[in-house]
Amino acid sequence: MDVRAMGNRYLAQLSHPSVARAVHAHIITSGFHPFPLLLNRLIDHYCKSSNLPYARHLFDKIPKPDIVATTSLLSAYSASGNIQLAHRLFTAAPFTIRDTVSYNAMITAFSHSHDGHAALKLFTQMKRHGFVPDPFTFSSVLGALSLIAEEERHCQQLHCEVLKWGALAVPSVLNALMSSYVCCASSPLVDSSLLMAAARKLFDEAPASRDEPSWTTIIAGYVRNGDLAAARELLDGMTDHIAVAWNAMISGYVHRGFYEAAFDLSRRMHSLGIQQDEMPVKDLVSWNAILSGYVNARRIEEANSIFREMPERSLLTWTVMISGLAQSGFGEEGLKLFNQMKLERLEPCDYAYAGAVTSCAVLGSLDNGQQLHSQIIQLGHDSSLSVGNALITMYARCGLVEAADTVFLTMPYVDSVSWNAMIAALAQHGHGIQAIQLYEKMLKEDILPDRITFLTILSACSHAGLVKEGRHYFETMKSRYGITPEEDHYARLIDLLCRAGLFLEAKNVTESMSFEPGAPIWEALLAGCRIHGNMELGTQAAERLLKLIPQQDGTYITLSNMYATLGQWDEVARVRQLMRERGVKKEPGCSWVEVENMVHVFLVDDAVHPEVHAVYKYLEQLVQQMRKLGYVPDTKYVLHDMESEQKEYALSTHSEKLAVVYGIMKLPLGATIRVFKNLRICGDCHNAFKFISKVVEREIVVRDRKRFHHFRNGECSCGNYW
């Protein structure tokens, strides 16, 4: 059978790869030059199976290639990103064999290579040469316009063109035009709501040519441009549930920090899709949107079950889950999932590494953090912004401010998150002046401070007792940067003032606020009163807090501590009774220390750790040496009215003491002891560690719930101002 006969027979089936291969093999062996139609089909086949060199080889065998073959090859070049070859092929073809289709293909090629200007220019040229645009032309050229539209008139010009050719009745053209307005609405040169109104007008006036993507385009458009309410209204008005539109809505809520709204939609989508089968959630993007809705609302338990339930998982799925766990404070679970991901032979991306590093920050696991850092460098992820920011936080939260600074200084790009993280690192470690200097440097480099920056800088001033500076920064926040102080900002200013004993000024600030003081304000007042023994205001603040947040154990503890300080044991009993009645449990004190890659956890009055008896023994010896240097146990930090000997015993069982002593026993001579505590460090422990640092001649770093304490040679970096 000759090739012509074979070709004719199989022409219809040429799309089948094995048939194409058979024909191709026959051509090679017989040396036959196939007729044009067959050749075109073969070229098309090799284009689609991505064997471009061979497609080109066949193409070059044609003495006068026709427009069909040219267009096939052209789109293949375009799809493989080879815009130069595509353009050369197009320009080589004489005008006589160009047509609307080949122009469309070339316009698309430019659009795919993100050259919107070239695409528009070719569109103009095509009309000048008398070629008639069709709906394909418009959807292609409008796609290109979306890349570059900066002003309203850009969209309007093509809008007129579309009307002139009557192409608006085609859904894809309508949608592409709406998309152009939506994209243009994010340009800084336009009034976004005006452009969105234009898109909306198109949507409203074309009910006949509206399809699913039309709904999604306008909803996602509102989301992108920040009008979540308008998006939601449309979404709620839809009779059927379109998963893609819901995805956009959920991610919009997540992006703008409306985590509860995101969670609510995610839960409904999950329920509609899984239990009620009204919106079959089968694609991964929807699953990931649902997962992120759960994760960001800190519904970790439920997120975990979604994660397990998902029929398939992408890199994004794992990354969302890992960073979600880390940010919700589940460091151990975050690290575990990261390791599991690697076991399943998935290559973690930079965001996944950032999540793992954040897990180490939560745990205070320097060993794991450093190992990750070395892998990150080997993989080249150290140029990633999110990884760098996570590393700064990790080193800072593990007590190594210098290492955090090195990361900050060597990052190729930094953003305001990086600056904020580094300023916070300095602030947490008591380097208030350096924190302020870094903030001033940030301003000099024209980085605009945001609301987080001001939270950080205010607590830096507070930790370092820089009252004058704190007042000044609070003032400039509104006047210079137009950021309206929120309750958290006020709370930090009040914290600063109360720590300095300026209760009258704090009261004035409170009264100047445009809203009723809530829990953060009263907490700041209470903290200051505790330090200065201001019982009158302190009890007042605590009483308010007991009403506002009755479930918070800390208020009861602080209040009963204040009464204990005054020896008013009746009041202590009353507060404890109230706590019992309301079923509020005191979060048990818990400290941990890392020794040889293992985290050793101690509870208050620990009897669980296998070596705890040796720890108690060592502590007794230490206390004897400390007493010689003048250490006197401060029993006012014990709640119960016990005999004083018992009180001292109660003090020695604090978890941070046990962890520090364990570190001294186990870590190599001279190594810094790094201990972490879930609550604030106790006053007697704080005093004791000063003595211990002198006795054993080692540096002790303690991270408590609020900040760091560096004990060295009998002194603490916090200057007793915490």
Add this chain to the structure above:
DNA sequence: ATAGGGTTAG
């Protein structure tokens, strides 16, 4: 022979 509109993270 050509495309096309909508969704995914810190």
